[in-house]
Amino acid sequence: DVKVTQSSRYLVKRTGEKVFLECVQDMDHENMFWYRQDPGLGLRLIYFSYDVKMKEKGDIPEGYSVSREKKERFSLILESASTNQTSMYLCASSRTGRPGGEKLFFGSGTQLSVL
Amino acid sequence: GQQLNQSPQSMFIQEGEDVSMNCTSSSIFNTWLWYKQDPGEGPVLLIALYKAGELTSNGRLTAQFGITRKDSFLNISASIPSDVGIYFCAGQLYNAGNMLTFGGGTRLMVKP
Numbered sequence: 396d397v398k399v400t401q402s403s404r405y406l407v408k409r410t411g412e413k414v415f416l417e418c419v420q421d422m423d424h425e426n427m428f429w430y431r432q433d434p435g436l437g438l439r440l441i442y443f444s445y446d447v448k449m450k451e452k453g454d455i456p457e458g459y460s461v462s463r464e465k466k467e468r469f470s471l472i473l474e475s476a477s478t479n480q481t482s483m484y485l486c487a488s489s490r491t492g493r494p495g496g497e498k499l500f501f502g503s504g505t506q507l508s509v510l
Numbered sequence: 511g512q513q514l515n516q517s518p519q520s521m522f523i524q525e526g527e528d529v530s531m532n533c534t535s536s537s538i539f540n541t542w543l544w545y546k547q548d549p550g551e552g553p554v555l556l557i558a559l560y561k562a563g564e565l566t567s568n569g570r571l572t573a574q575f576g577i578t579r580k581d582s583f584l585n586i587s588a589s590i591p592s593d594v595g596i597y598f599c600a601g602q603l604y605n606a607g608n609m610l611t612f613g614g615g616t617r618l619m620v621k622p
Contacts, residue, residue: 399552430612435519435614435615436614437514437516437598437612437613437614437615438553438598438612439612440609443609485552485553487552497541497543497558497602497610498543498555498558499545499553499555499600499610500555501552501553501554502552503550503551503552504550504551504552
C-alpha cells in the first residue's frame with residue numbers, strides 16, 4: 396500500500412514564525428500535492444509538483460512556498476505564519492498517467508494552529 | 511478555479527437508513543471520484559468513475575457518473591456507525607493532467 400507520511404499531526408505556532416510542514420511518500424510517485432482543508436470549503440490546492448525541483452501554484456498559493464529536492468519528499472513552507480493560515484493541511488501523491496494517475500493518496504494531515 | 515457544488519453539507523441519519531449525496535458542476539468532467547475521510551485521517555478513495563452513465567459499486571456504496579458529465583451521485587445503503595465521516599466528490603477535466611477539483615464535502619453522522 397502507498398504510504399504518505401506527514402511529519403506532525405498537530406502544530407501550534409505563533410504569528411510571524413516560519414513553519415515547515417514535511418511530507419514523504421514511499422511509492423515513487425512523480426506527483427505530490429499540498430491541500431488545505433477548511434470546514435465547508437472542501438480541499439483547496441496550494442501547490443503541486445510533478446517532478447523534483449518542479450513546482451506549480453495551485454488555487455491558493457499566497458503566503459506559502461514549497462520545496463521538492465528529492466522525489467519522495469515535498470515540503471510546505473509558511474514564511475511568516477498568520478492566524479488565517481490556521482487549518483488542516485493535507486499532503487497527497489499520485490503517479491503520472493491514465494488511468495490511475497487521477498487517484499490521490501493522502502497523508503493523515505497536520506492540524507496547524509497559528510496564535 | 512472550477513467549482514463543485516456538493517450537497518447536502520451534512521446529514522444526521524439513523525443506523526440502517528440509506529444515504530444519498532451528489533455533486534454538480536457547470537463544467538464537464540472526464541473523471542469523477544468519491545473519497546471518504548474518517549475522523550483524524552486523510553481522505554481515502556472509495557470509487558472512481560470514467561464514463562458518462564457508468565454505475566459502479568463498492569460493497570454498500572454505489573456511485574454514478576451523470577449522463578451530462580456535469581454531476582455524480584453517491585448512495586450508501588443500510589448505513590452503519592463506521593460510515594461516519596466526510597465524503598468528498600472530486601472531478602478531473604480531460605486536459606487537467608492529474609489535477610482534481612474537490613467538492614465542499616458531506617459530513618455524515620450515524621445514530622446507532
